[in-house]
Amino acid sequence: MSSYMKPANLSQLQDCLAWAVSSETPVSLIGGNSRASLGHTVPASHTLDMSHFSGIELYQPEELVLTAGAGTPMSEIYSALHEQGQYLPFTPFHPDRTLEADISGTQAAGTLGGMIATGIAGARRPHTGSVRDYILGVEGVTGRAAPFKAGGRVVKNVTGYDLPKLMTGSFGTLAALTRITIKVLPKPTLSRTLMFAGLDQQAGIDALHQASLSNCEPTGLTYLPTDCAARAGLEDSNVALIRLEGTEASVQDRTEALIRLIGKSCEVLTGETEETLWHQITSASVLPAASQQSLWRITLPPSEVTDFLNTSSLQHYYICWGGGLIWALAPDENWRPQPRSGTAMAIRRTRDEIPFILPPSAGIKALAKRLKESFDPTGILNPGKLYGDF
Amino acid sequence: MLMPKPEKDVLDQYPLLIARLQESLPAESLVLDQDALAAFDSDALAGYHQKPMLVVLPGSTEEVAVTLKICRDLNIKIVPRGGGTSLSGGALPLADGIVLGLSRLNKVKDIDYANRCVVVEPGVTNQRITDVVAGNGFYYAPDPSSQIACTIGGNIAENSGGVHCLKYGLTTNNILGLELVTIDGDILQFGGKFMDDTGYDFLGLLTGSEGLLGIITEVTVRILKKPEVAKAMLVAFSCVEDGGRFVGDVIGAGIIPAGMEMMDSFALTAVDNYCQLGYPKDAGAMLIVELDGRRAEVDDLIQTVEAIANTNNATNIRISRDDQERETIWRGRKAAFPAVGSLSQDYLCMDGTIPRHTLPDVLNAMKEMSKKYGLDVANVFHAGDGNLHPLIMYNASIAGEQAKAEAFGADILKLCVEVGGVLTGEHGVGVEKRDLMETMFTDEDLKQQQRIKCAFDPNHRLNPGKVFPTLHRCAELGHMHVHKGSVKFPDLPRF
Numbered sequence: 001m002s003s004y005m006k007p008a009n010l011s012q013l014q015d016c017l018a019w020a021v022s023s024e025t026p027v028s029l030i031g032g033n034s035r036a037s038l039g040h041t042v043p044a045s046h047t048l049d050m051s052h053f054s055g056i057e058l059y060q061p062e063e064l065v066l067t068a069g070a071g072t073p074m075s076e077i078y079s080a081l082h083e084q085g086q087y088l089p090f091t092p093f094h095p096d097r098t099l100e101a102d103i104s105g106t107q108a109a110g111t112l113g114g115m116i117a118t119g120i121a122g123a124r125r126p127h128t129g130s131v132r133d134y135i136l137g138v139e140g141v142t143g144r145a146a147p148f149k150a151g152g153r154v155v156k157n158v159t160g161y162d163l164p165k166l167m168t169g170s171f172g173t174l175a176a177l178t179r180i181t182i183k184v185l186p187k188p189t190l191s192r193t194l195m196f197a198g199l200d201q202q203a204g205i206d207a208l209h210q211a212s213l214s215n216c217e218p219t220g221l222t223y224l225p226t227d228c229a230a231r232a233g234l235e236d237s238n239v240a241l242i243r244l245e246g247t248e249a250s251v252q253d254r255t256e257a258l259i260r261l262i263g264k265s266c267e268v269l270t271g272e273t274e275e276t277l278w279h280q281i282t283s284a285s286v287l288p289a290a291s292q293q294s295l296w297r298i299t300l301p302p303s304e305v306t307d308f309l310n311t312s313s314l315q316h317y318y319i320c321w322g323g324g325l326i327w328a329l330a331p332d333e334n335w336r337p338q339p340r341s342g343t344a345m346a347i348r349r350t351r352d353e354i355p356f357i358l359p360p361s362a363g364i365k366a367l368a369k370r371l372k373e374s375f376d377p378t379g380i381l382n383p384g385k386l387y388g389d390f
Numbered sequence: 391m392l393m394p395k396p397e398k399d400v401l402d403q404y405p406l407l408i409a410r411l412q413e414s415l416p417a418e419s420l421v422l423d424q425d426a427l428a429a430f431d432s433d434a435l436a437g438y439h440q441k442p443m444l445v446v447l448p449g450s451t452e453e454v455a456v457t458l459k460i461c462r463d464l465n466i467k468i469v470p471r472g473g474g475t476s477l478s479g480g481a482l483p484l485a486d487g488i489v490l491g492l493s494r495l496n497k498v499k500d501i502d503y504a505n506r507c508v509v510v511e512p513g514v515t516n517q518r519i520t521d522v523v524a525g526n527g528f529y530y531a532p533d534p535s536s537q538i539a540c541t542i543g544g545n546i547a548e549n550s551g552g553v554h555c556l557k558y559g560l561t562t563n564n565i566l567g568l569e570l571v572t573i574d575g576d577i578l579q580f581g582g583k584f585m586d587d588t589g590y591d592f593l594g595l596l597t598g599s600e601g602l603l604g605i606i607t608e609v610t611v612r613i614l615k616k617p618e619v620a621k622a623m624l625v626a627f628s629c630v631e632d633g634g635r636f637v638g639d640v641i642g643a644g645i646i647p648a649g650m651e652m653m654d655s656f657a658l659t660a661v662d663n664y665c666q667l668g669y670p671k672d673a674g675a676m677l678i679v680e681l682d683g684r685r686a687e688v689d690d691l692i693q694t695v696e697a698i699a700n701t702n703n704a705t706n707i708r709i710s711r712d713d714q715e716r717e718t719i720w721r722g723r724k725a726a727f728p729a730v731g732s733l734s735q736d737y738l739c740m741d742g743t744i745p746r747h748t749l750p751d752v753l754n755a756m757k758e759m760s761k762k763y764g765l766d767v768a769n770v771f772h773a774g775d776g777n778l779h780p781l782i783m784y785n786a787s788i789a790g791e792q793a794k795a796e797a798f799g800a801d802i803l804k805l806c807v808e809v810g811g812v813l814t815g816e817h818g819v820g821v822e823k824r825d826l827m828e829t830m831f832t833d834e835d836l837k838q839q840q841r842i843k844c845a846f847d848p849n850h851r852l853n854p855g856k857v858f859p860t861l862h863r864c865a866e867l868g869h870m871h872v873h874k875g876s877v878k879f880p881d882l883p884r885f
Contacts, residue, residue: 062641063776085644133559146837147834148832148834149831149835150839155555155775156560158816159812159830160835161598162597163842166590166591187644188644215527215616215617217683247690249690250690299586302505303502303505343589357588360589361578364592367592370845371842373845375841386590387589
């Protein structure tokens with residue numbers, strides 16, 4: 001038997017989960033059903049659709065705060081923010097590459113709840129923080145069928161444990177969220193990307209490194225090998241890309257400073273070309289599309305990027321976060337990244353045996369399991385989705 | 391504020407506890423002398439004192455682990471302590487517990503510019519992290535006002551803020567890795583010199599957990615490049631309403647200042663009498679706005695902010711021309727607490743956060759409360775992020791006055807929650823706000839938080855009596871309220 005439950009309100013959601021608990025039936029949570037490919041397959045024939053918990057309930061641009069139902073479409077959120085000249089600085093990752101042309105986000109797929117549950121940040125992360133740095137408050141129902149809330153709607157809050165952060169990136173394994181409050185920021189008035197073409201890999205990495213150690217506050221630090229640059233419609237050569245954002249005077253000043261610092265000539269990208277480029281970088285669509293290979297997102301100390309690449313024999317990859325993030329296609333079907341320190345997530349897995357995330361130490365895994373049990377002792381919420389076995 | 395009653399069978403373990411600790415730890419790691427213990431009987435929350443059974447000052451992570459294993463064997467409670475600067479009683483000892491002081495773990499282990507991070511032990515002070523990297527033009531952003539004395543371990547426990555939070559975030563936004571010794575003495579490493587570890591966000595959960603989940607023995611913090619220039623503006627308004635609107639307009643214009651501080655007329659008069667900085671004393675509210683970055687950007691933004699100030703009827707604007715003038719402008723804000731201290735025998739510093747637009751209403755309500763309680767209150771306010779620090783003045787030597795000040799403080803915090811804010815922005819719940827948690831959270835909210843506590847510390851031996859107003863046994867919390875067959879199949883649309 002399978003069923004599709006779509007609760008209309010909190011009490012129906014509680015009923016659904018109470019039933020799941022009492023019958024020990026696992027459920028698979030969905031919002032916009034657009035990020036379902038992320039994570040392990042949940043062994044559940046019952047689906048809990050959260051999309052009725054929809055709508056922006058409070059948006060105060062001067063307070064930099066927005067509260068909305070977890071099922072609110074991201075397109076609605078992007079539109080509201082766009083109208084007020086604000087944005088989500090962490091530019092969430094979305095696995096659907098067909099959306100890459102939609103810069104304004106008005107056609108973005110997915111829901112706020114899905115964005116929080118997956119918690120994957122884009123190119124600005126080293127400068128502006130990650131998804132988890134922008135969540136202020138949550139409400140929802142735990143795997144005990146009990147309603148709960150945590151956090152608040154103010155930026156500075158240390159009242160009780162920071163459960164909003166714990167929910168971010170937990171892939172729906174702890175609670176079904178109904179309402180989420182996030183911090184938003186004013187969108188910079190001007191953006192400009194400096195493209196240094198023809199640098200070999202080490203020179204490219206060095207340029208990103210120099211920029212990241214300067215006071216020029218770059219908000220994007222990416223290196224694309226030739227094949228990725230070509231797929232992005234750029235030069236037929238390696239490129240190092242450095243984005244600067246802010247007021248006109250400030251961007252102009254930092255542009256000059258960076259060109260002096262790196263000591264090479266560059267091309268300046270602006271407007272739609274620039275926006276499309278960073279969208280492609282965030283959504284990994286500069287890598288080959290219909291691939292039979294797993295797609296990995298590897299985070300590591302920036303200084304270890306060269307060593308990692310030298311020992312990994314990768315064919316298709318590119319570098320973000322000034323060396324702190326590598327997107328890579330697995331060179332063969334058994335390949336798993338082994339950064340000396342750091343971690344990795346298999347955004348696309350060709351085989352079920354491939355772990356979704358590199359396994360943590362036994363001690364941390366045991367603690368994560370106890371944490372899961374504290375919210376969901378019968379294991380009904382997305383069991384196995386994140387850690388594989390619970 | 392009542393603390394959990396000391397357990398006799400725990401107190402009876404005292405001789406055995408000493409014997410076991412002496413057997414496993416060097417003499418310099420133990421404080422047993424009753425006079426010496428007095429130095430640990432309180433933190434910066436005035437009025438609360440309790441001597442612990444003894445104090446352990448471990449010299450290594452391994453000594454922390456050994457101590458926790460011995461405490462587990464003997465069922466001893468543990469109160470962690472960093473610099474002892476908590477304003478909420480987070481390090482208040484227990485009569486039937488030890489204090490685990492991390493002050494000797496004070497090594498800077500690694501300065502790594504390539505990865506823009508520093509690895510330190512928990513007893514390193516906040517200020518020292520900036521000091522060790524300042525020569526190369528870097529700094530550590532969170533700057534709680536106690537930064538010369540407070541430790542990074544304590545900052546993790548309380549998720550400390552400071553005046554630069556709006557732009558640079560709190561402690562939780564500036565750390566990459568933690569080493570934690572669990573209640574069972576196991577050593578776990580979370581994160582490292584990289585961003586965004588996968589799996590549950592343990593860094594987020596542990597930061598601000600007030601020493602209830604484990605002992606932090608190593609911290610990896612992010613460091614930032616020091617801005618080329620920072621300028622401070624002092625802007626006076628005739629009333630709080632104008633000041634409040636100014637703050638909203640600055641942010642509305644897309645500007646996130648490095649700091650934005652407000653003082654009400656009581657606070658600014660107190661400060662000016664104390665340090666004679668020539669503040670406009672007739673002002674109803676005064677703001678300090680700091681902008682930082684590269685010179686071209688700061689010069690550009692200063693002009694915009696100045697125009698916004700004029701639109702909102704600013705009565706006085708002063709802009710720092712160099713670092714010395716900037717420091718003069720800030721000196722008054724930094725002296726606000728001692729300035730109020732000079733006017734009053736004692737004062738209580740509150741720490742609620744409110745949605746910024748409610749500020750005028752909240753300040754007016756506070757004036758009414760001040761009349762009702764017959765106690766003066768001065769307000770300093772992190773205006774950018776809505777964090778309010780009302781300073782309630784009282785005299786502890788007058789019978790009943792401390793209780794009156796505490797009741798006044800509780801009323802202020804309840805008001806903060808009522809207008810959509812929270813009980814504590816950066817000082818922590820600790821002992822001080824423990825019994826107010828129910829004004830913000832339901833019983834189930836608090837039970838779920840305690841279940842998390844149980845996942846780390848099933849016997850409530852780490853810092854009990856803090857944060858949670860009611861201690862539930864973990865077995866009781868584990869109980870499910872939904873029983874097989876007791877809930878009917880939900881009546882829902884199905885496909």
